[in-house]
Amino acid sequence: xxxxxxxxxxxxxxxxxxxxxxxxxxxxxxxxxxxxxxxxxxxxxxxxxxxxxxxxxxxxxxxxxxxxxxxxxxxxxxxxxxxxxxxxxxxxxxxxxxxxxxxxxxxxxxxxxxxxxxxxxxxxxxxxxxxxxxxxxxxxxxxxxxxxxxxxxxxxxxxxxxxxxxxxxxxxxxxxxxxxxxxxxxxxxxxxxxxxxxxxxxxxxxxxxxxxxxxxxxxxxxxxxxxxxxxxxxxxxxxxxxxxxxxxxxxxxxxxxxxxxxxxxxxxxxxxxxxxxxxxxxxxxxxxxxxxxxxxxxxxxxxxxxxxxxxxxxxxxxxxxxxxxxxxxxxxxxxxxxxxxxxxxxxxxxxxxxxxxxxxxxxxxxxxxxxxxxxxxxxxxxxxxxxxxxxxxxxxxxxxxxxxxxxxxxxxxxxxxxx
Numbered sequence: 001x002x003x004x005x006x007x008x009x010x011x012x013x014x015x016x017x018x019x020x021x022x023x024x025x026x027x028x029x030x031x032x033x034x035x036x037x038x039x040x041x042x043x044x045x046x047x048x049x050x051x052x053x054x055x056x057x058x059x060x061x062x063x064x065x066x067x068x069x070x071x072x073x074x075x076x077x078x079x080x081x082x083x084x085x086x087x088x089x090x091x092x093x094x095x096x097x098x099x100x101x102x103x104x105x106x107x108x109x110x111x112x113x114x115x116x117x118x119x120x121x122x123x124x125x126x127x128x129x130x131x132x133x134x135x136x137x138x139x140x141x142x143x144x145x146x147x148x149x150x151x152x153x154x155x156x157x158x159x160x161x162x163x164x165x166x167x168x169x170x171x172x173x174x175x176x177x178x179x180x181x182x183x184x185x186x187x188x189x190x191x192x193x194x195x196x197x198x199x200x201x202x203x204x205x206x207x208x209x210x211x212x213x214x215x216x217x218x219x220x221x222x223x224x225x226x227x228x229x230x231x232x233x234x235x236x237x238x239x240x241x242x243x244x245x246x247x248x249x250x251x252x253x254x255x256x257x258x259x260x261x262x263x264x265x266x267x268x269x270x271x272x273x274x275x276x277x278x279x280x281x282x283x284x285x286x287x288x289x290x291x292x293x294x295x296x297x298x299x300x301x302x303x304x305x306x307x308x309x310x311x312x313x314x315x316x317x318x319x320x321x322x323x324x325x326x327x328x329x330x331x332x333x334x335x336x337x338x339x340x341x342x343x344x345x346x347x348x349x350x351x352x353x354x355x356x357x358x359x360x361x362x363x364x365x366x367x368x369x370x371x372x373x374x375x376x377x378x379x380x381x382x383x384x385x386x387x388x389x390x391x392x393x394x395x396x397x398x399x400x401x402x403x404x405x406x407x408x409x410x411x412x413x414x415x416x417x418x419x
Contacts (some may be wrong), residue, residue, distance in 0.1 A: 028069035031328065031339055033058075033099045034092030034130070036085055041079040042214065045267070046104040046240050047341065050133060051075070053314035054101065056306055057321030067324035068335040078102075080214075082111035089115045093128055098341050099324075103134020103313060104151065104240070104242065106186040107213075110137070110144070117146050127341040131324065133317045137185040141366040143280065145412035148341070150348055152369045153313070154322025155284060156189035156237065157406045159373065163260050163283040164201050166375035166397040172258065172281070174232020178207040179245070180222060181237045187213070190237030190262070193327070206231050215243055219249035226250075231257060239263040247273040249254070265312045270378060271387035277378045278391060286315020287385040287393045290374040291357050298356040299384070309384060316371055319353060319360045323369070327351040342417060358400050366412040370401035 014138035035054060038047035054073065062070050076092055078085035085108045102112050102360055109132060116130040132140060132151040136159070140151055167173040179194045187210055198205055207229040209222060216222075223246075226234060234257055243263055250259075251273040264270070264282035267312055273280070288309055289298035302310045302318075310318065330347035333339075349364040357372040375396045376382075382392025 022171050027336060029336065029339055030070045030072040031067045032072050032074060032095070032097045033098070033101055033223075034074045034076055034089075034095070035101050036076045036078050036088045036092060037102055038080040038104050039075065040107075041080050043080045043104060043240050047077075049311075050103045050317055052306055053317035054133075054321055055119035056302060057318040059305075061321060061325035061328070064325060064329070066328040067331075067339075068333050068337070071324075071328075078108060080105070082106075082108050085111050086115055089119075093119060096345075097128060098339055099129045099131050101131040101133060103132070103317065106135040106137035106140070107184050109135025109140065110185065113140060113144055113146070113149050116148055120148055121382075127345075129341050129345060131320070133320050134185075134313055136189075138189045139185055142409040142411040145409075145414055147414060147416050148286070148345055148365075150306065150345075150367045151370070152323060152360075152362075152371075153316045154371055154373060154404075155368065155406070156186065156193055156384045159233070159262055159283045159402045160190065160193050160197070161406065162373045162397075162399050162404050163262075163281060163375050164197060166399075167260060167281055167315075168201050168398055172233075173201060173203065173260075174258065175203050176202045176206045176229075176231045176233075177227055178209075178229050178231035178257075179205060179236070180207075180209045180211070180226070180234060182213045182239075182242055183210045184213055187237055190235070194235045203233075211242075216242065217244065217375055219246045220253065222246070223249045223253045223255055226257060227253070227255060233258045233260050235260045237262045239266065244268050244272055247277070251276045255418075263312065263377070265376075265386070265393060267311060268387060270389055270391055278380070280378045281375060281396070282378070282393060283373055283375050284312070284315065284393070285319070285371055285373060286310055286398040287374050287376050287395055288356060289376075289382065289393070289395050290372075291399050294356040296383075311386070315357070316360075316369075319355045319371065320369065322353045322355070323351045323360060323362060324348070328352050346419060357398065360401055363408070365408045366414065368405075368408075370405045372398060372401050373404045376397045 076088035259280040327348035352361040376393035379394040382394040385392045
């Protein structure tokens, strides 16, 4: 009798063990996105704008059940530094992150894409992805391109070409161009491109200045040099405090010159420049007026949930996260499935999403998204005002992702793993 009871007990334990194992295998495995962004310090406003856009976009991804076990967002503060970002990438991977997402600063993005590539080379089968939503230096889809990097934002080339084309066609570019930018990969890209386009767009470069990044507190001396050169248009890739302070100095000096900027729609720039901003041009991935009723409807939906209209970096960030959702749907996952970042990367190469500005699609050759771009002028006639002023961005031209696209860089040597 004792042996029978002992056998029954063993059988019972075996059944319980099997049930536990089955339960464990069916446990949810959410996709973990680690946002390694500047969330404190002088550049935190930039990081927080990226964060708000990601949070908004993920509500749709999770509502659509793009991944059956959901997408979980983790947050890590890189404090605006590359070395801090490297430490946070390690922490995120240790916490089980499948995707590292970042946007503010190509310098930090360069550190992250290198760290991700090294990790993947050393840990086959445990790959992570760098999901780029703002680092726009050309090198990311040039010599530094790799299979696990995807850029869902623009780059220096497509933005500048779109802006120059729209301004030239509207006969507002002028013949004398001054270039001012930041001393790192992104600033050098803008500088090089603006010089190289001189003949094609019919202008002369009358000044070319590169300055330290986020260290200049007073741009008055730079504005004085711009005045002295007497340009028709100033081209700048400056962003964050370097653009805010440049606009403030221009406003204080009453500088009467046209700016062609990449990031003029960053909150605070128009208020800092004041009436001086009228007539300045900017290229962006989203303005509420960019595509009539469709973009206005989306802007109102965002404001209802987030308290403000989407501006600056937020349009392409939202579209990129939606692209991630489409890539996840392509995996046809079931609850409890183990996440394969490699499979996700192959799916993301084919991702396409419809937005209020038009289609956004990922190009497999270099993992550069083809995004619509809009060029606008600061005007009192804009329907949507900005910074509490009577001015806003009145669209001049909306360019489709296909038309805005630049050729794949010959420096991108994409190596794909076996499918």
